[in-house]
Amino acid sequence: MDPRAAHTQSLLRSAIVTLASDRPITEITVKDIIELAGVNRSSFYQHFESREELLAVALEHLETEMARADEPVIITDVSRPPAELVRFMHHFADNAGLYRGVFGPNGSALVVARVRARILELVRAGILISPxxxxxxxxxxxxxxxxxxxxxxxxxxAWLAQDPLPAPETAADWMWSVLTRTRPL
Known part of the structure; x- marks a missing residue:
């Protein structure tokens, strides 16, 4: 990819993540995004069709960085969630405002569908490569x-909807309990 195009896309991804962390995507305009990113409107539309597509791509980028899907999940103690699951929950906690907006009533169906598809892809890949x-x-x-x-x-x-937000470790324990049908610690 052309380094200038990659830089522009990075600026746009950063801008949408910043904006969507504070308010729903329905309240964010392309003008807001390009002003924060410091790019022009034609640059935005050269790379993305809509603010929803940009947000979906930005989340996919964040999730790819966090997931390390090419690394197998190592389960050393089935009574506790693996470290990878705890790391996964820290990602959501670190971006709680962003994901609350995505999954909330003013979220975008396109973005939610892409997040769901991405998580499905990561889970499937994890199942297939985990020794x-x-x-x-x-x-x-x-x-x-x-x-x-x-x-x-x-x-x-359900965890993101709670206020105050319980610790990521607690959410990982809940997930592990659901997945393994064990009682949380």
């Missing part, structure tokens, strides 16, 4: 990944 993974069911991988990602997102959405 510690042992099939406990006869479900097809895609079905198991869909169920797991749906459970994860359900816990994330």
């Amino acid at each position: 510690e993974y042992r099939r406990l069911t006869d479900l097809p991988v895609d079905i198991e990944a869909a169920g797991t990602s749906g459970a994860l997102l359900g816990v994330i959405e």
Whole structure:
């Protein structure tokens, strides 16, 4: 990719994340984004069709940086959530305002669908590459990944709706309990 285009996209991603951390996407204009990013309107539309697409791409970028999907999940103690899951929850806690806006009543269906698809992709990849993974069911991988990602997102959405926000470690314990059907510590 052209370094100038990459720089412009980075500025736009940073601007939308900053803006969407404070207010719903429905209240953010392209003018707000380009002013904060320091780029012109044509540069915005050269790279993105809408503010929703920009937000979806920005979240995918953040989640890719956080996920490290090419690293296997290492489960050393099934009574506790793996460190990767705790790291995942810290990502959501660090960006709680942003994700509350995404999943909230004024969120964008496009952005939510892309976040859901991304989490499904990460879960599926994790199932396929994890050497510690042992099939406990006869479900097809895609079905198991869909169920797991749906459970994860359900816990994330319910956790983010709480005020004050419980610790990421608590949310990871809740998720692990849902996924393993064990009682949280």
